[in-house]
Structures are given as C-alpha cells and as structure tokens.
Amino acid sequence: MERREFLQLLGIFSGAAILPGCGDDRSASKLVSYLVPPDEGVLPGEARYLPSTCCECPAGCGLTVRVREDRAVKLEGRPGHPVNDGGLCMRGQAALWRLYHPERLRHPLRRDADGQFQPVSWDEALTLVVEGLRQARQQGRANLLLSGRTTGTLAELQQHFCQQLEVEQLPQFEPFSHAALRQAYGILFAQPEVPHYRIDQSDLLLSLGADLFETFVSPVNYARQLSRAIKQDDFQWIHAEPHYSLTGANAGERLILLPGSEAALLCFLLVRLDAADERNRLPMQLMAALPASSLEETARLTGLPKRRLEQLAKQLRLAERPLLIVGGIATSQPQGLQVALLAGLLQQRLGMVGNRVDFSQAEAYASVGSLHDLERLTERLEQDQVGVLLVSATDPLVQAPAALDLKQKFQRAGLRVGLCDLFNESAQQFDLLLPLSHPLESWGDAVPRRGVFSLLKPAIAPLYDSRSAGEILLEILQRVGQQVQNQSYQEYLFNTWQQRFDQQQLQQFSEQGFLSLPVSAVPHQFRPEAVSSQLATTQAATATAPHLILTPSIRSFDGRSSCLPLLSELPDPLSTVSYGRWLSMAPTAARKLQLRDRDLVRISSGDWSAELPVRLQPGLAATVLMVQGDLLSEAPLPTDARSGELIRRLDGVRLTKLGGAVALAILSGSSSQQGRGLIPDPVHTQEQPLEQTRFYRAHPHKDYRWAMAIDLELCIGCGACAAACYVENNVPVVGQQDHLQGREMSWLRLAPFYDDAGRASFIPMLCQHCHNAPCEPVCPVYAAYHNAEGLNVQVYQRCVGTRYCSNNCPYKVRRFNWWQHQRQAPLEQMLNPDLSVRDRGVMEKCTFCVQRIRQARDRAQDEQRPIRDGEVLTACGQSCPTGAIVFGNLLDESSAVYRLAHSHRAYRVFADLGTEPSIYYLRKG
Amino acid sequence: MMTQTYQYEEAEAFLSKLRELLQSGISQEQLELQLPYHLPEVEQLLELRPGPLRFFALTGGLSGFLGGLGLCIYTALSWPLITGGKPIVSLPPFLIIAYLLAVLFGSLASFAGFLLLARLPKRDNLLEPSDFGNHFVIVVKGEGQ
Amino acid sequence: MDQLAAREKLEQDVLKGLRRPGKWYLLGLAFCTLLFVNALVLWGYQASQGLGVAGIMHPVGWGVYIANFVFWVGIAHSGTLISAVLYLFRARFRTSFNRTAEAMTIFALMVAGMFPLIHLGRVEIFYYLLPYPNQRNLWPNFRSPLVWDVFAITTYLIVSLVFFYVGTLPDLAIVRRRMTGVRARIYSFFSLGWTGSLGQWKQYSRLYLLLAAFATPLVASVHSIVSWDFAVSILPGWHTTIFAPYFVAGAIFSGTAMVIILMVPLRRTLQLQPYISIDHFEAIAKILLFTSLIISYAYLVEYGLAFYGHNQVEMELFRYRALGHYSVLFWLMIICNSLVPLTLFIKRLRRNLAYLFVVALLVNLGMWIERFILIVTSLARDFDPYAWGTYTPSWVEIGITFGSFGLFFMLILLFVKTVPVLSMSELKERL
C-alpha cells in the first residue's frame, strides 16, 4: 500500500463529507447535501463495515463496526480474527455505550483554585503538562506514567515518551494481573508470561478456578476453542472450584473444592501421576519438598470423595492430550503462588508445556505489574516523591484494593493528569483531565498476544474535542522538540507498520483488520531447582468457614464496564439479578437462617461490615458466600505478599440476619424448570415426539421458511446473544425501577434452570415464530400475523396495545412498551436506522432480525439469485462465541438449520401445546 | 250519528261497554280507544291479528346475520393474513359476529317498525300534549266523519 | 279504594322521586362525581405517560382494568335477565325491579365499555378496532375474541338502550302530564307524543315481546363471549370449557346482588314499600342463592379437573391460587361467594332486607375478587417458570376502579331524579 492510498483512507474521516440523515433534529425534515461526493462505494443510506479492535477488556477481540450515516451503530466480532473469530461477548457489544456515553469528557478540563473544573484548550492543557513535568524535574520529584495494559505501537510510544521526558513508566496496572501465574512460570520456565492455552487441541481439560468464560485472559477465545473441543466425541472437561462460576456451570463435571484446597489437590495429583510413569520423572529432590499428600488427607482437605480423587488421577493419566489451566480464584488466594507452581509442574510432567501450554504465543501481559507496584506507588506518594502523575486509560482509584487507600494518598502527587474518557467520580480526583477518544474514533493497533496484530481504525469522526492517548503523547513530545513536528499519530503509526510489515502484510492488515504473523517457538527451560524452596510452605492451613469469595463478573469484568448501562440491564447469568448488589448463598445455608431471596443480611469481618440482600444460589457449597468483587470493592482484601495478587477470599466472616427485605431485581421467576421439560433430561434422549395432529391444514410457505437451531450443548449462557440483540434491535435500556416491576424489555433471555443437584442448564428463550402462533389470532387488528416466510410478524404501527398476544404466548417472549423510553443524548445516535424505535403502548418482540433478511434479499435480488444459506445471520447468532445459534431456511434441505432441525437431538419447547415453533433446540448428549 | 265519548275509571266497566258496543254492530274502524295501561282483553275482544311487526324483526335479523357473515368473509379475503395457522375464512368466529349483528339489526328494525306502525313520534302531541290521564276512553266516531 | 284513585296514588308515589333533590342526594352525587372526575384525571395521566403508571407488568399484562371490565359486564347481565327473561317467563315480581335493573344494565355497560379503552396501550388509535372502510385497506381481525367483545358490548348496549327506552315511553307520557314548563316539554319530546291509544299499545306490546326475545339470548351470549376472551386462549386456568356457563352464572350472581344493593335503599328513601314487597326481595334472594351454588360448583369443578386431570401446569396454577401470593384474596372470595350466600337457605334471613343488603355487598366484593384472581393468577404462573411474576395494582388503577363505581352510582343517582324508578304502566296492571 502506498502512502497516498493510506492517506486517502484517512480522507473519509476528515469531516469533509457530511452524510444525509445525521442524527440531529433538523435532519428529520431536511435533506443535507454533500459538499463533495463521498468515496466510491459509499452509498447514502447504506451501511459500511469497518474493522477495529475491542478495547473493553485486555483480550483484544477483532471487531467489525457497522457504520450508518457516519454513526457507529453495531459492533460485531470479526470472523477469522485469531482471538475471537466472529464471536463477541456482552461487554464488547456494550462498548458502544462508552462511545456515546452521556458522561463523556467533551474537552480538556482543569481544576481551578476553588476546586472547580474549567474547560481549557488543548494548547493550554498540554502546556500545563509540559510545564508540570519541567517543574517536577527541577524540584527533584519523579514524574510517573501509570497506564492500563497497553500493547502494540502505543506501548512503544509510551516507552519512547518516558525515555525522552525522563518520566518513569510504572508497570501497567490491571486488577486481573495474573501475577501469580506469571511469577510461577517465570520461576519454572524463565517465562514470566501468560501462555496461550490451546484448549481445542486437548482431549481432557482440567480447569482449576480459572473463569474461562467470564474474565480469564481471553474469554471469547476460550469459548470458541471449547466449542470446537466439545464437538469432538472424546473430549472431557472437569472444572474444580470452591464457589460457583459460569465456567463451572458449563463444565462436563464441576468438582466443589473446600476453599483454599487447590494446592492440596494439585499436590496429590502430582505425586500420583509422577509415580505412575517411570519416564520423565520429576527430580527426587523436588518431590521430596512436596508435603505429604495421602489420599485420605487430600480427601479431607479438598472435600472430594476418595474415589473421585483416584478417578481424577486416572483420567489425567489416561488422557492423551491433557490440559490443565489454573487461574482466577485459585491463584487469588494465600496459596496462589504454590497453586500456580504446582500446576506448572504438573503441566511439565504431563507434557503440556510447549504445545497446549504455548509460550511462543504468550498473551501480552509481560509489562503488567502487580499490586506490589501499586503499593510502592503509594509509598512514594506518601513521601511526596511524586511530581506529575500521568494516569492513562485505567482507573486505579476505584480498582486498587481498599486497604491501599490510594484515593487519599493520590492527592499528594504534584500534578495529577488523567487521560480518561468519562467524567466520573475518579476523574474528578485529577487536576487536569485530558479527554480520550474512544477506540472507535481513533487510529491504533493492538497486540493481544505474540504474533497477533489487530487494527484500530476510526469508524466515525470524534464526537468531541478529544484525542487518543497516542496523539496526546506524540503532541507532548513534539512540544518539547523530541519528535518530528506536524507528524500526526496516524503517520507515526503508518511509519511503524511500514517498518514492521512487508507490502503484502500491510495490505492484509489494512483490509482484514488483523494479521497473524508466525512466531518462533520459544525454547523453554525447566528449572526445577528454583521451585523447591518456594514449595516448602505449601501445606494448607485449614481456613475457618464461612468463606466469602469475591468473584470476577462477566458483566463488568473487574468493574471497569459497570458504567455501561446495558451491562446492568442484562442479568447475571447464574443469579439472574440485573440491578443492585447481592450475596449469593447456598439454599441449605439459607434455610438454616430462615433466609429467602431478597432478605437483608449483614456480613462482617473484623471492623468491616456490609449489608446486602441474599440471593439463593443452587449448587453453591454451604460454607461459601459469594459476591461479585466489583460490587463490594470496599471489602478489606489483603494482598498476597509473594505474588502481589489480591486475595479474593475472606475466611471466618460473620453473617447476621437483619430482618426485612429489600427490592432486588431478580429476573427469574423460578430457578427450577418445575419438571416442565424446557430443557429435556438427557436421560431420555431417544424419545421421539408424537406427530402432531392438526385441526386445520398446515399453511404453505413459498421459497423460504426461516428457522433457527440452538444447540444447548454449545450454549454457555454468557448472554452475548442478548446483548447483541439489544444493540441491533434498538431495545431500550429501561433501568432499575422497571426491572423491579418485571418490565425488562429484552427480546432474548437466557434462563438458567437448576436441577436438584444444583447443576445449571441454560436455554436462550426468544420468540419461537410458531407455525401456529397463539399470539396471532387474538390480536384484534392483525398487528401480529404470520407471513409467507414463516416469520411471526409484529407490525408496530398497527399495534393498539391490548397485550393479549403477550398473555397468550406460552413462552412469554413478547415485550410491551410501558413508557415512551427516553435515550439520554447522545445515546440516540446508536439507534439502528434499519428498524423503528417503538412507541409507548406498543408490543414488540424478536423479529428474527427481519432487517437483515431484508438486506440479504435486496442483495440477492440485485444478483438475481436466491438467498444463500448462512447469508442471513441474526445478531444473536453472529455474536455467539460458541456458534450455538444457527439460522436459515428450513425449506432448503442442504441448509445447516435443516440438518440440525432433523438431528436426533432436536426438540421444540412445549411441543405438546401444538404451537409448532420455528426454533429447534438441540438437547445435550 | 254523532261522535260519542265514554270515559270510565274502572277496567271492568270499560270492557263491558266495549263488549256492548261491539255487539251492537259498531265496526272497529269507528272505535278509538285510550288506555292508561295495556289491557290484553281488549285485543281479544277486537280479535286483533299479530300484525306486520314480526316481519320487520325477521328482515332485520336476517340482514344482520348475512351482513355480518358477509363483512367477515369479505374483509378476511380482501387481505388474506394467516393468524395462528387458522384458515382465512374461519367460520366459527364469523358466526359469532353474524349472530350478534342479527340481534342488533333485528332489534333496531323492530324499533323502527314500531315507530312506523304506531305512527310515532306524533307531532301534534309533541307540542300540545293531550291525553285522558288514568281514564279508559272509548270514542265512537260518527259515520261519514 | 277504587281503581282510579289507586292509579293516581301510584303515579303520585312514584313521581315523588322526581322532586327537587335533598341535601344528602346532592352530597352523594357530588362525591360520586368527584370519584369519576378523579378517574378521568388519572386516565389522562396514564394516556400521556404510558401504561407504566399502572401496576401491570410482564407477564401479567392484564390486571385490574380487565377485572373491572368483566365485573361491570357481569353486573349488566341481571338487568336483562330481570327485564327480558323474567318477562318471557311472566314472573310477576319482575315489575318491582325491572326499570332500575334495565337502567343498571345500561350504566354498567357504559362503565364496562370504558375499560377496554383504558387498558389500551395506544387509546389514540382505538378506531383500528372498528370495521370501517379506510385508506389503509385494513380491517379488524374477526378471529380475535377482542373484536367479538367490541361487537358483543356494542350490540348489548344498543339493544338494552332500545329496550329501556321503549319500556319507559308510556311512563314518560305520564311524567309529561304531571309536569309543567320546560321539564314538561322535555319529557314531552322524549315521550314522542305517546297518548295511550289502542293502536300504540298494540304495537307496543308486540315490540316489547320481540325485544325481550332478542335480549334473552344476549344474557347467555354476551358473557359467554367475554369468557371466551379467556377460554380460547392457551393459558392454564383460562383454557377451559366450563368458562361460558360459569361466567354467565357469575354475571347473574353479581348483577342480582347489585339489584339488591340498589333497590333496598331506593325502596326506603322513595317510600316504595307498597309496590315492592318483601316477597319480591325473597324471590330475588332465591336467584342469588341459586347462582351462588352454581358458582361454588364451578370452583369445585375447576379444582377437580386440575388435580384429577393431573396436568402439571394446571395443578401448579390452582395450588398457587389457593396458597400463593393471592391466597388471602382467594379465601375471601370463597367466603363471600360460596359460604355467605348459603345462609340464605334460612327463610328469616332471606326476608331480612338489612341482612340481604350486606350479603349483596359481600357478593359483589367476592365477585370482583373472583375476576381479579382468575385473570391475574393464570398470567402470573403460566408455562415458562422463568417468566413467573407477581402483580400489584398501582394507585392509578385503584383510583380508576373507584372512579368506575363513582360513575356508575352517579348515573344511577341522576336516573333516580329523571326517570320513574318503577314502571308505572306495568304496575297499574298489577293493581
């Protein structure tokens, strides 16, 4: 690619082309002319699809951004991307809310003498920074840069910046730093990295505490890999954890460990497996350092039956390609480092290292620090050693453990400069705020793991007077004369890419938005001698019950995404709580205290206490209490002295019933499916439903009969589909009050149903587009009817709002607009113009993304052919990380949906009602 | 013969006079009766026939039934939309509409027939009310009048 | 006493009711009007804000509004039963009640007719429900029970109005005769110049018979159609064949109770004791008792079907009705509808007007609750357990409900002062 072409690409975003139909008020009655015609291929009123990279969490999934009229209206996972290959989690879907967040900083702000923020120009703001840096240097105070995990060119620019300006770059701050893991791998293999786990190449996965589907390193990637692995017949997955996670709910088997017994379990396995095979034995000296771990002792410590322990060892021994992953809660505890070390030893002993535990493609966590770094920062702040503190794209004030008291000590820095996007509470602690552009407004790149390059390309012109971190750093450098004047950050990036990639790679990178470069294998050296000393103290001290475990959250990650309204609107997959915070406890434990859902309790440990409503969690161990960590950030959690990880567990907490209940938005009406067979018991897999007797003749379908197949074996209940549906279909986010009244608007919900043993199964429930739909004949005005392609259509404009259709729907998937839902500006810019925004008093529901069918038909008509199989992807199916949702034409016998609908696993929910749904579920097993 | 008016306070006296008059050969056309309430015996004496009101009711009812059925079928066919897998012309629900319209049109036609046959509203009486209160009255009109 | 004098006295007695109203009457009227105006204001609020101000939610999409609708349509029924069915069966006691009962039918229907509008999400386009040619080439869906409702209620209201008006014609002429000035002219206008000639009486009696014949099937059909709103659906507790007869019996049950509620005070304040005897009340009380037994039987049958049929979904629903969130209401309903009316087997109680009045009040309370329970519980616990939910009415719904009673009694009070509450021409036959 030539420089000229590249700059031409930039031209689109230079603001010269104002497209018709922009979101402002007057466009409704006005047509806006272009000044100059847009580039070839850009058609007014048609969508464009641009590549980008998701920056909502460190995983770095590839994105396709749908842009309509210069507005980004939908994010989708980028097919083929080495991280997510098309899938996108709910946080990624919600990232648009950050772009259009009403609290976005709109220009640089400076705190004046009264402590009030006053807008300043970029020129003034940057002058202040440069001046501040200079003064601090003169005073002999250190200038520091603290950023969140940063990769790619920006990370290089940061280094360059720090060198040139004598700014000290602190290790990057991530609450989920995986520090213990990296430290252990550093000790064992001289590789202080998070390896890339190749789940799809294993036949047995033993995961220990690692929340693969929620927050662990790269959730969408793991989900994708697991879906591939599950399709192999002999794949086994065992997950061991003390609490209850979405990952555990989906594992083939979930072992409930006593809290803090992971090390004991690993120790036992290591001893057993090492003895089982003469080859490649671990050094005697090392084995001797391990604490004695008899079967009885291990059974006592872990709470697992002896038979199961022996069987587990046998399973691992017999597996050809076993894989062990530890992390999450297992490494965020006092024995965290031992757990990681023992796991490393086991991985080495069972031959996983170098293939399924792949350091050559290590996830880019090397420059991330641990809480020790933050502790050091607070010490320096206390000693008034800090001059300018630049904080870029991270929020340590909220996410640092409460014990550090960073918020207080933070005030002692000479000049606090924040590069942030939202004007929230932590932003208001800074002296100078430099508004960051959203990743969708900026140029950049990301290297989520070694060898994977992902492009960030502006999908829209910046909404406000904001800049990307790269632009800001570059401009400061230019101001002090350390960088070529007038070189833009885009040019800087382009130069970097030109040096790094060859022509062909560059072409590929700019077109597909990502690039996978081959990586050289990293020779790993096994250093058992270093381990022995570390293992000496492995023996678990029996911790006192009850234990409070602070879990990561699939919705807010470490809390960073909790500002996105959609993620509060979507329920937590296991508890189905949407708004508010809650304490999960086992039904048996609750019964003892006579507690029911929503009853208020006080939980205390030492001086600290908190009041929370209770939510019963089937399947949770009776001695374990569970709260999502970011909802209880004030809890006094200690830091592990060795690894610098946060210990996410409090032992011996006190629980007091307070009496009374609080309003808590629990969306599920029942955690059991009451024997109604929504999800059939896998025992009865061979039963065939009876042929339906019909009163009336079935009505014909012409060319298409749209249908969907949902594979419940692949569905992990992560809620990405529901999130995608919200964004695609302009489903309003209604807020806590409406949720408390049972008025959520989600077209698609994920119902977790627990069996008596507390095992969860998930079923996505959406409009079933019944062939004989009960909702249709009861509508007095034909607002609900059946069209020739098998869609159950709801004509919003015709609807008078009797709600009879919703009453008569056995699946209860219709949603009524109780209000004229308001969207706070500029959130209305996110609206998808391909479908209408429903008014007050109108019923709405899943349309099978009829706008996408319409678009595909339009394309097919232009090319004078029928719509191809797979050409129409519903938003839910597109986003599903495991590919559980397949959509297509049931009349086409070669289509994927036809094949799945005729699978022996296929069934339809409430088939005995005779509604004949168009959604076929595939039962497990 | 002059027009004669007889007034009675009691029904029995009125009826016997009426019987007497009829036996004396006075034709029904010459009689004008005013009653404070409906006396079925009078109709028996005069041997009145059921009258045409029934046919109003029948016509109304039938046209309502057919009209209702026609409306349903026509509208369903004018834009055939499938609801709930039921046929476009679903007779059971259409019969409900037809039945209801039969009752409605039948009642309204009967009422209209009543107004027509009873010659109501009576304009003279609207402006200048005159009646005989609670008395039974027989007016025998003179011949040739 | 001779006949003429008796008739004159009857007219005087009945027309006493039309005299200048007293203080208590005005106060009562003002109170009822206030309730109604309050409901109108609340409705306006709801129409502007959206149905969110009501308590209905997902999955309970129908709540108090539809309960009110069914309740008031039910109240309407006994009016027609008394005026038309009992006319055809020549029950003599009917003349004591029929005028008021017919008025009650019309007013109850007017009140009931408002509720489908109130519960619409977009009342501003209610005309989509009407079959009329329009530029969109669209018609209503005649397969929908809600359209049947539109037709049933309209037909019922119009037929009842005609029936009522025809019945009052001779009486309006009497009122005209006994009035002077403007009021006389107004009554004269509405009496259509009725003179009481044989020709008029002849057509009148035939029309009355025909209208009674037309109205009689409506007694059974209108509430059957209302019941089909529920019975043709798929929900547990709604989808059942006994609904139509059960609803009709319930309608007559509550309507009869409402007649008692209206007539006991009317008889006393208007001093109509000579014309409405205790025997007549006893006859009405027997209807009340009889329909109560039918209702109780229906309750039993519902439970029997659910549990003997061993349908899981049905069983859970009926368990929930008796023991779930609304169990207090359920048992109150059983007491009011099934147990209290049983005391009417005792002749002394049945002839005690004060007691009868209290029973009638309880019956109406019970019947209102029945509709509430029936509508809400089935929606709250249907097929998908994830979507279960509970509904609590909001103050807007409660205000509008009280307003409907305000409107009804306001109309009754206005009726008492404008139209003779007894059919004088028919009573004269009985003298």
Added chain:
Amino acid sequence: MNRLILIVILVLLVGFPAAALFLLYNLPFDNRDPAPVQPIAFQHTVHAGKMQLPCTFCHRYVERARQAGIPSLSLCMSCHRSIATEREEIKKLTSFFEAGQPVYWSRVHQLPDFIYFSHKRHIKGGVLCATCHGEVAQMEVVHQVRSLEMGWCLACHRDRGAPTDCTTCHK
C-alpha cells in the same frame, strides 16, 4: 318553518355521519406543507425541463441505493462556476460552497420513520420517477403530488404484483 327544520335535521343526519366517515377514512392526517420553501430556489423547470438533464444526473444514487441522493455542492459548482454566476440564487450557492457549509434542503417527500423504502428496488422494478414524484420538470416549486399514504402505495403494489407482506415496508 317546519319544512326548514326538517331539512336541517335531514342534512345533519346525513352530513354528520358522512363527515365522520370521511374523517375516519383518512385518519391520521398528514399536515405537512406540501411545497416547503427551499434555501435556494432551485429550478427543476430549467434543469430537468428546459435542459432535459436526466434525473440521475443529480440524483445519482437512485439506481444503486435506497436513497436517491441530493447532489453534492461540488457537482452544482462544476457548472455554476461559469454559468449564470450573476444570478442571486447562484450567488447563494457559491457562498454556501465557499463557506464549506452544506445546504439544508427542505424535504418535500418524506416517508415516516417506520417505513423501509428503497429507490433502487422501485427503479429496478421499472417504476418511473414521475409515478411517485409527478412531473417535477414542470414544477416551479416542487411539491408533493401523491398522498404517499399506505392505501396509495398498496394499490400500486397490488396492480404490479409487488409484495404486500407487511414487512416489505414496515420496519
């Protein structure tokens, strides 16, 4: 006198239902200005009429996209840099262009938000521009000549055998 009253009553009896039906038939009303004032008094009579430029010369996306497209100012200026530059309206145009400001034309034909309409599909289906827009070439001020109401669209769809499924247009 009496006859007069009778006539009045008759007129009311017939007139009132007729008026009500008319009202109902046409509900809801479209009360937009059919011929709004434009920021620049563009003459379709000159461009499309006298000079016989094809519609697609300016509305160049009409065969390719849902929206027909409003000509960019640079297209206008490609001629008007030299043609008729002294005219008042052209001066307005030039000033817009030089200031780098887009022109906010008033919409004449506007379908509601909830309608999906594709110019491309209609043009490819052989519908002439004038079928919906009228003879624009003869309009001094462009105004809406068709009601663009549902019944009007539907009539044509039915005549031509175009789809009448609700989702074809309602989105």
